[in-house]
Amino acid sequence: MKSFITIDSPGADVLFSGNESIARGCVEAGVSLVTGYPGTPTTPVIEILKSVDSPIQARWAINEKVAFDIATGNSWAGLRTLVTMKMSGLNVASDSILSVAASGTVGGLVIYVGDDPNVYYGMVEQDSRYYALLSSAPMLVPANPQELLDFTRYAFELSEEIGGPVFLRSTTVLSNTYSKVTLGEVRRLRQKAHFDFNIDKYTKAGSIRCRKQHQEALDRVKKTATVADHLNILTEKGTKVGVIASSLAWDYLMEVLEKHDLDLTRLKVSTAHPIPGDKIRKTLESTERVLVLEELEPIIENGVRVQASMMENPPFVFGKEDGLVPRVGDLSPDQVREALSYVLGEKIEACPGLDINEKAESLKVERLLTFCSGCPHRNSYYAMIKAMKELGMDPSEIVVTGDIGCTVLGINEPFSICWTEVSMGSSIGLAEGFIEAGMKKPVVATLGDGTFYHSGISPMINAVATGQDMPVVILDNNWAAMTGYQSNFGTLGGDTVRIPIEKISRGFGVNSVKVVNPYKLKKSIRAYKKLLTARGVNVLILRGPCVARQPRTWDLAVRVNPKKCQGFEGCERTCIEALACPAIIRDGDDVRINQEDCQSCGLCVNYCPSAAIRSSPLKIRRKRIGI
Amino acid sequence: MEFNVVAAGIGGQGIVLFSDILAKAMLAEGQNPSFYVHSGLAQLGGSVSSHIRAGDRICPKITHGCADVILSLECAEILRAVPYLKKDGKVLISQATRMPYHSTLSPDRYPTIDTITELFREGGVEPVFIPADTIAREVGHIQTLNMVMLGALVAVSNIVDTESAVRTIRETIQRGADINVEGFWKGYEFISGKDYN
Numbered sequence: 099m100k101s102f103i104t105i106d107s108p109g110a111d112v113l114f115s116g117n118e119s120i121a122r123g124c125v126e127a128g129v130s131l132v133t134g135y136p137g138t139p140t141t142p143v144i145e146i147l148k149s150v151d152s153p154i155q156a157r158w159a160i161n162e163k164v165a166f167d168i169a170t171g172n173s174w175a176g177l178r179t180l181v182t183m184k185m186s187g188l189n190v191a192s193d194s195i196l197s198v199a200a201s202g203t204v205g206g207l208v209i210y211v212g213d214d215p216n217v218y219y220g221m222v223e224q225d226s227r228y229y230a231l232l233s234s235a236p237m238l239v240p241a242n243p244q245e246l247l248d249f250t251r252y253a254f255e256l257s258e259e260i261g262g263p264v265f266l267r268s269t270t271v272l273s274n275t276y277s278k279v280t281l282g283e284v285r286r287l288r289q290k291a292h293f294d295f296n297i298d299k300y301t302k303a304g305s306i307r308c309r310k311q312h313q314e315a316l317d318r319v320k321k322t323a324t325v326a327d328h329l330n331i332l333t334e335k336g337t338k339v340g341v342i343a344s345s346l347a348w349d350y351l352m353e354v355l356e357k358h359d360l361d362l363t364r365l366k367v368s369t370a371h372p373i374p375g376d377k378i379r380k381t382l383e384s385t386e387r388v389l390v391l392e393e394l395e396p397i398i399e400n401g402v403r404v405q406a407s408m409m410e411n412p413p414f415v416f417g418k419e420d421g422l423v424p425r426v427g428d429l430s431p432d433q434v435r436e437a438l439s440y441v442l443g444e445k446i447e448a449c450p451g452l453d454i455n456e457k458a459e460s461l462k463v464e465r466l467l468t469f470c471s472g473c474p475h476r477n478s479y480y481a482m483i484k485a486m487k488e489l490g491m492d493p494s495e496i497v498v499t500g501d502i503g504c505t506v507l508g509i510n511e512p513f514s515i516c517w518t519e520v521s522m523g524s525s526i527g528l529a530e531g532f533i534e535a536g537m538k539k540p541v542v543a544t545l546g547d548g549t550f551y552h553s554g555i556s557p558m559i560n561a562v563a564t565g566q567d568m569p570v571v572i573l574d575n576n577w578a579a580m581t582g583y584q585s586n587f588g589t590l591g592g593d594t595v596r597i598p599i600e601k602i603s604r605g606f607g608v609n610s611v612k613v614v615n616p617y618k619l620k621k622s623i624r625a626y627k628k629l630l631t632a633r634g635v636n637v638l639i640l641r642g643p644c645v646a647r648q649p650r651t652w653d654l655a656v657r658v659n660p661k662k663c664q665g666f667e668g669c670e671r672t673c674i675e676a677l678a679c680p681a682i683i684r685d686g687d688d689v690r691i692n693q694e695d696c697q698s699c700g701l702c703v704n705y706c707p708s709a710a711i712r713s714s715p716l717k718i719r720r721k722r723i724g725i
Numbered sequence: 726m727e728f729n730v731v732a733a734g735i736g737g738q739g740i741v742l743f744s745d746i747l748a749k750a751m752l753a754e755g756q757n758p759s760f761y762v763h764s765g766l767a768q769l770g771g772s773v774s775s776h777i778r779a780g781d782r783i784c785p786k787i788t789h790g791c792a793d794v795i796l797s798l799e800c801a802e803i804l805r806a807v808p809y810l811k812k813d814g815k816v817l818i819s820q821a822t823r824m825p826y827h828s829t830l831s832p833d834r835y836p837t838i839d840t841i842t843e844l845f846r847e848g849g850v851e852p853v854f855i856p857a858d859t860i861a862r863e864v865g866h867i868q869t870l871n872m873v874m875l876g877a878l879v880a881v882s883n884i885v886d887t888e889s890a891v892r893t894i895r896e897t898i899q900r901g902a903d904i905n906v907e908g909f910w911k912g913y914e915f916i917s918g919k920d921y922n
Binding site for chain 1: 735744745748749752757758759760761762763764765766770771772782783784785786787788789790791801802804805807808809810811812823824825826827828829830832834835836840841844845847848849850867
């Protein structure tokens, strides 16, 4: 079956997610390279393009800055390029982005960034639209999957028309929304790489050059205000109340207006930078009260307030600065209805629901994040704590720095051993800081394989060079698991040349490197004990593949012997309490293993104080997959 | 016509596939569907929910009090969907349970079927419980649970024809389409056989 991503049938209606629309937009725009780093909600674009048969080269880079630099080279050689990242990744790439936004680009260069209002995934609640202002580059903010497709295609044209990079900004909710999308024509551009040797454009040596580049970037934004203004749509209705809304807030507004038969003057803003000054002015001139709706920071709102300040009799502007619309979290049709009620001065009634919401809320079950059953990290943290105790250390007094990804789940019960989460690869630098401050040793740094490649290498070199005594624990599960199993440069069976972590760390002279299989508990504990007492920077790699990606098909069945099991009430510390394995279930006082979930990792067999859990060979032997 | 469903569950139960098949079947019938999946870090056993809509507007989120049907693939997860339910809406609950860590340690932190029934009755709605996990295992695999619930949804709502639903299941699921279709029918019959319409 041919994929809808690449099929050349203009006018066909398909069901696309926001991310599929962007992937399709690249195909329609004749893009030559798509690169980036995995980060929810933007990850699927590259995964989709990797899986289809198209002339587009799609591949992951080691981190967002490198991805953006690769994209820039491709653009400066005259080819169309998309680079994808989540908002945190934009911070990583920003150094290069600001520089390239000043220089300008040749082949269309579009930066797809995904923000996460309401923090569905956990990281800083950041409004990346500020980067458009900071770097003087235009930013398009679509409102639905159809616009994601159309704006992606247009963003390349705009980028080439103004000669600079263009941001395309989506959010978690928008990128994960699926709706009917009408396909456009597939373009195949036959481009040949060509470089215009121009130091004035491509270097920053000399203040005259840099000031000129700054002016040119500002001119590009100014030009965008004219050429891209058709994306901003003003609907004048002659009402005293007007609304200015952007991206998803526009969808929520239309939901409320149509549901309640309200036909107000409204302006849809699709260019977050530059904001459409003329159309905002027009809206303000024809109304007495204006509500501005956008998610996160009051960026458009402040632009509206600036326009209002230049008027003799400006209308009242409502939004975030007055506290009516929240800055924290995302919006919903209900919040928009309430804000609009306030501005209209009359109550718009909510839909009549059931009167049991509060009670339902109080009964809700909170689901604490824990490792999957059979996850190698559970074994790794269990062994770490066990080793500390065997060495006479109190795990609650030891500083263990954590990093981004599944590895940080060591923060949760029952392990409660990781204490920090800052950014990709930061655990090693943090540990160095704690050591320098004089914290009791050992201070342990933990990170995953993905974070090590992304940003963990330079802090490790720093720790070696400054002569620290630091145990570094690398929980290597072979994939970027939390974002959906992308391969990295250490992945066995990955799609690049493999550069193992142990080779890299040996290369810059750490004291010792040991690779251990975390499913071998005794070996792991022994390795930890050595690691925690050694001098210098020592690296322990606990290598076992992510079970969600590579299920362990071992030939063992793990069962509880009810005769030996002390029962839930009778046991001093039950396996459920100590391991939080989702495959161990409690049935009244009985403890059972759910065979549908069990990955036969054997940790509970090792743990059980009454030796009541046993593993026995299955009758049908299955081949073991793994490392 | 506007039709809204909020489906809830936990990571791994197949909410995305459930929504995808329903929306594709709607599209095949000429309706204008959309859905939005709120998954968070669901892969690790967290909560997932999906807002599935048919209608002219493109707005990912359903307004509180506007869902024609709320359903859950995991028993307690239905509670997250309650605010979206219409006054005369329908409630479908799978009896599959997945206790998180803290509920396992103290089971009174996990609501019983009686508690949930009582809650909805207070709101004047009779919830329908479906032994979807048992049905799915009988059919051949626990992973067909989502199709059992899809069958139940189609039976209470008639939002799509059974024919287009089955065709979409076959087009979308390559491996094990037969048992998924069977799961769909078992869920459909569970409702239609007992006249819950």
